[in-house]
Amino acid sequence: MVLKRVPTTPFSDQKPGTSGLRKKVTHFRQAHYVETFVQAIVQSVPGREGATLVLGGDGRFFNRAVVQTTLKIAAANGFGRVLVGRGGLLSTPAASCVIRKHGAIGGIILSASHNPGGPDGDFGIKFNTANGGPAPEGVTEAIFEATKTLTEYRIADVPDLDLDQVGTTRIGDMVVEVIDPVADYAALMAALIDFDAIRRLFASGFRMRFDAMSAVTGPYAHAILEGMLGAAPGTVVNGEPKEDFGGHHPDPNPVHAHDLYDLMLGADAPDFGAASDGDGDRNMIVAPGLFVTPSDSLAILSAHATSAPGYAGGLAGIARSMPTSRAADRVAAALGIGVYETPTGWKFFGTLLDAGLITLCGEESAGTGSNHVREKDGLWAVLLWLNILAVTGKRADAIVREHWARFGRDYYTRHDYEEIASDAANRLMDGLREKLAALPGRRIGDFTVSAADDFRYVDPVDGSVSERQGVRVTFAEDARIVYRLSGTGTAGATLRVYIERYEAAPDRLERPVAEMLAPLVAVAGELAEIAALTGRAEPSVVT
Numbered sequence: 345m346v347l348k349r350v351p352t353t354p355f356s357d358q359k360p361g362t363s364g365l366r367k368k369v370t371h372f373r374q375a376h377y378v379e380t381f382v383q384a385i386v387q388s389v390p391g392r393e394g395a396t397l398v399l400g401g402d403g404r405f406f407n408r409a410v411v412q413t414t415l416k417i418a419a420a421n422g423f424g425r426v427l428v429g430r431g432g433l434l435s436t437p438a439a440s441c442v443i444r445k446h447g448a449i450g451g452i453i454l455s456a457s458h459n460p461g462g463p464d465g466d467f468g469i470k471f472n473t474a475n476g477g478p479a480p481e482g483v484t485e486a487i488f489e490a491t492k493t494l495t496e497y498r499i500a501d502v503p504d505l506d507l508d509q510v511g512t513t514r515i516g517d518m519v520v521e522v523i524d525p526v527a528d529y530a531a532l533m534a535a536l537i538d539f540d541a542i543r544r545l546f547a548s549g550f551r552m553r554f555d556a557m558s559a560v561t562g563p564y565a566h567a568i569l570e571g572m573l574g575a576a577p578g579t580v581v582n583g584e585p586k587e588d589f590g591g592h593h594p595d596p597n598p599v600h601a602h603d604l605y606d607l608m609l610g611a612d613a614p615d616f617g618a619a620s621d622g623d624g625d626r627n628m629i630v631a632p633g634l635f636v637t638p639s640d641s642l643a644i645l646s647a648h649a650t651s652a653p654g655y656a657g658g659l660a661g662i663a664r665s666m667p668t669s670r671a672a673d674r675v676a677a678a679l680g681i682g683v684y685e686t687p688t689g690w691k692f693f694g695t696l697l698d699a700g701l702i703t704l705c706g707e708e709s710a711g712t713g714s715n716h717v718r719e720k721d722g723l724w725a726v727l728l729w730l731n732i733l734a735v736t737g738k739r740a741d742a743i744v745r746e747h748w749a750r751f752g753r754d755y756y757t758r759h760d761y762e763e764i765a766s767d768a769a770n771r772l773m774d775g776l777r778e779k780l781a782a783l784p785g786r787r788i789g790d791f792t793v794s795a796a797d798d799f800r801y802v803d804p805v806d807g808s809v810s811e812r813q814g815v816r817v818t819f820a821e822d823a824r825i826v827y828r829l830s831g832t833g834t835a836g837a838t839l840r841v842y843i844e845r846y847e848a849a850p851d852r853l854e855r856p857v858a859e860m861l862a863p864l865v866a867v868a869g870e871l872a873e874i875a876a877l878t879g880r881a882e883p884s885v886v887t
């Protein structure tokens with residue numbers, strides 16, 4: 345193997361965010377840009393000599409080229425073996441599964457999640473550590489430091505490898521195993537979920553639609569739902585991964601997955617509808633005639649988890665991100681188990697999962713998962729839902745209604761104000777913070793503030809502290825408003841306002857969400873002076 349050392353000048357903008365380095369494809373295509381970042385990752389991995397690395401991505405445009413580059417850089421930096429998904433594909437949860445199962449030192453995942461793809465779309469590179477989860481801040485800091493000082497990268501000067509056949513080859517001393525991207529993941533699902541019960545369900549004529557949104561979950565859903573579980577052919581739609589996701593946003597919500605949403609709310613709805621995002625970690629669940637909010641889904645899965653073999657022994661605890669509704673808390677209280685409120689971002693669940701404090705966790709941003717991997721997992725959530733439907737023999741909408749009847753309903757909505765000026769957004773948040781101390785006891789509209797703070801999280805496992813994670817205002821009427829700025833936006837600032845109100849009266853469980861929350865929405869606007877400070881009379885997106 346000829347090893348090349350290529351001189352490069354450092355880049356100043358390769359600071360990994362919550363989900364690695366995410367930029368426009370055009371930005372990544374600058375000379376040496378990918379190589380520098382990948383070199384920074386690999387040289388920041390202590391003990392890489394002879395170790396195993398996992399590699400794959402969501403199949404978006406540029407995925408194949410970066411897989412080839414990464415293999416060559418890994419070979420030149422002493423890795424012993426790389427497990428790469430066939431075609432360069434691995435969903436994010438499958439990558440987490442493969443890292444854990446094969447004792448890898450970590451994995452490089454190529455994805456920009458639910459962002460659009462194609463030559464003008466987005467691309468991303470992220471590093472996960474040996475537990476299968478996103479690299480903690482110490483590691484991403486080390487990677488960032490390396491990007492700022494690198495003067496050369498090392499790369500094997502070899503032709504591209506054939507990644508479309510499962511099998512083993514080499515680059516110099518490094519073994520490259522092209523693996524079936526689905527096999528390990530499917531085996532893990534079969535160990536956790538009652539596949540026999542779901543097979544019987546489908547055999548009895550149960551109909552579902554799974555929208556893979558032309559993204560990475562297609563092959564997983566085809567193999568598991570239609571192949572292993574016997575769902576009718578055609579159950580999986582948009583099941584062929586495309587480099588540009590068919591020109592769509594691969595984001596599973598009522599806006600971007602509207603075909604599925606409309607079908608499920610129409611007269612010909614099948615028994616169950618679900619979708620997942622670009623890299624397969626997010627999910628959307630729709631019962632016939634009823635959209636299930638991610639917050640409710642977490643609560644419902646938690647309440648019924650023991651019907652699946654993987655959770656038959658009960659749950660250790662549940663965690664939710666702070667803006668996620670408190671529906672899961674009510675289930676935890678009934679089960680007598682711990683509930684943890686973490687800042688937004690999947691990485692905060694990692695320590696709790698590793699320490700065995702929680703079994704299930706979820707976020708309002710369409711993420712649900714468990715201790716089986718260290719990423720959120722879209723298809724897993726769908727399979728656990730199917731397991732529950734199969735074992736209870738109940739319709740999905742009935743499961744939701746029974747849940748509300750037993751626990752009450754947390755009416756929930758999120759208002760997003762996208763692309764507002766950053767200084768206006770900061771003024772708004774600062775203004776709120778200044779008001780916090782004076783709020784408790786104050787009467788606003790029909791509500792009385794019972795508590796108000798800027799969320800500060802102390803990780804119960806490692807003691808690390810995260811400040812200023814969102815302003816939360818709680819009301820005596822069992823209602824809550826949360827304000828935070830998005831950490832994932834690319835243009836200006838996005839203000840997110842999360843509004844929720846609990847209702848337990850049996851005759852008030854099925855009211856229109858907007859109507860139920862209108863008085864609180866008015867309070868949210870007044871309290872933060874949203875219209876005056878942002879110049880926006882209405883949010884840009886309401887979910």
Ligand code: G6P
Pocket residue numbers: 362363457665688689690691707709711829830831832833840
């Ligand atoms: C990413 C993370 C999620 C997080 C979400 C929040 O998708 O993987 O864990 O919930 O970002 O996004 P936001 O735009 O609200 O900061």
Ligand code: ZN
Pocket residue numbers: 457458621622623624625626
């Ligand atoms: Zn994703």
